[in-house]
Amino acid sequence: MTIPEAKDKFIEAWGAFGSAWGINRSMAQVHALLLISHEPLSTEDVMEQLNISRGNANMNLRALIDWSLVRRVLKPGERREFFEAEKDVWKVATHITRERKKRELEALIRLLDEMEDIPGATPEAKSIKKMTHDLHDSPPAWTTCWTTAHAAMCSGS
Amino acid sequence: MTIPEAKDKFIEAWGAFGSAWGINRSMAQVHALLLISHEPLSTEDVMEQLNISRGNANMNLRALIDWSLVRRVLKPGERREFFEAEKDVWKVATHITRERKKRELEALIRLLDEMEDIPGATPEAKSIKKMTHDLHDSPPAWTTCWTTAHAAMCSGS
DNA sequence: ACAATGTTTCAATACTATTTGAAACATCGA
DNA sequence: TCGATGTTTCAAATAGTATTGAAACATTGT
Numbered sequence: 001m002t003i004p005e006a007k008d009k010f011i012e013a014w015g016a017f018g019s020a021w022g023i024n025r026s027m028a029q030v031h032a033l034l035l036i037s038h039e040p041l042s043t044e045d046v047m048e049q050l051n052i053s054r055g056n057a058n059m060n061l062r063a064l065i066d067w068s069l070v071r072r073v074l075k076p077g078e079r080r081e082f083f084e085a086e087k088d089v090w091k092v093a094t095h096i097t098r099e100r101k102k103r104e105l106e107a108l109i110r111l112l113d114e115m116e117d118i119p120g121a122t123p124e125a126k127s128i129k130k131m132t133h134d135l136h137d138s139p140p141a142w143t144t145c146w147t148t149a150h151a152a153m154c155s156g157s
Numbered sequence: 158m159t160i161p162e163a164k165d166k167f168i169e170a171w172g173a174f175g176s177a178w179g180i181n182r183s184m185a186q187v188h189a190l191l192l193i194s195h196e197p198l199s200t201e202d203v204m205e206q207l208n209i210s211r212g213n214a215n216m217n218l219r220a221l222i223d224w225s226l227v228r229r230v231l232k233p234g235e236r237r238e239f240f241e242a243e244k245d246v247w248k249v250a251t252h253i254t255r256e257r258k259k260r261e262l263e264a265l266i267r268l269l270d271e272m273e274d275i276p277g278a279t280p281e282a283k284s285i286k287k288m289t290h291d292l293h294d295s296p297p298a299w300t301t302c303w304t305t306a307h308a309a310m311c312s313g314s
Numbered sequence: 315a316c317a318a319t320g321t322t323t324c325a326a327t328a329c330t331a332t333t334t335g336a337a338a339c340a341t342c343g344a
Numbered sequence: 345t346c347g348a349t350g351t352t353t354c355a356a357a358t359a360g361t362a363t364t365g366a367a368a369c370a371t372t373g374t
Binding site for chain 3: 024025026053054055056059079
């Protein structure tokens with residue numbers, strides 16, 4: 001496998017993976033490109049290498065910065081900005097999960113909170129209460145369940 | 158909050174959550190509905206309660222069974238099938254992560270495998286090698302990183 | 315065999331999300 | 345201040361996904 005082939009495949013795969021997990025493909029591809037670059041890239045570099053528009057490149061670079069996955073880099077004597085990815089996989093994982101937690105999990109947890117006090121003791125009411133309770137408060141709350149199970153699966157089989 | 162309100166909110170929230178994670182909304186909503194039902198539901202029940210078509214309901218019920226999140230239940234004397242969700246949150250988490258691993262992670266890992274032997278020692282080649290290696294083989298492989306970090310985030314702050 | 319009941323499929327359609335591209339906006343140096 | 349260079353925004357176009365609904369298929373009881 002040649003270098004350019006490897007690059008393309010990695011970008012494609014990371015893009016597809018991101019997309020399956022609800023992260024838009026361009027964002028994941030820009031991230032992939034920066035992850036495997038040995039030096040910071042400019043907006044133009046990103047546009048050219050991925051064949052995407054300026055607007056798209058700009059928007060996703062900003063989003064990646066917002067997620068703390070990419071840093072702005074200024075080269076001395078250069079007017080334009082360059083971008084560099086965080087390459088420590090541990091940090092990458094941490095930043096992604098922190099953002100997703102903030103954006104998606106918290107809304108759900110908040111709702112489960114509100115649902116604490118549902119009236120009634122019909123089988124239906126009981127069932128709703130039990131499920132929301134299990135998801136919300138049970139000792140290893142379901143989010144932990146999820147991730148622990150995931151970790152187990154990944155390291156295991 | 159009344160029971161029907163709670164039901165609707167839960168279904169909506171679970172649907173939105175699923176959607177953000179790349180699971181189609183209807184599938185997540187059907188799952189939510191079954192999670193909080195105190196008894197198994199028929200295809201018709203699902204169609205009515207969620208206002209979705211027969212085709213959609215059927216397709217997503219099959220998908221949920223395929224993910225081991227829902228079981229087919231036969232009531233004695235009834236011709237049609239009923240459906241019941243797995244309610245143990247631990248199992249739910251395990252089944253979801255197992256499926257997603259199978260479907261999405263393995264393709265990526267396979268590619269990273271292939272990328273083990275990239276030629277060249279230019280800075281570019283080195284950078285690609287390092288990243289794919291880190292993602293693929295480093296002791297707590299990145300998947301574990303991800304999930305461990307996630308678990309930490311969720312139980313923590 | 316056939317009517318009744320229930321399930322599955324899939325082409326057409328509706329819907330949602332992403333991407334573009336061009337205009338507006340900033341900043342710098344002369 | 346003005347031209348050059350670089351960045352941001354956002355409405356419109358496009359691409360991608362999900363949903364419908366009706367027809368085909370399957371199964372059961374008589």
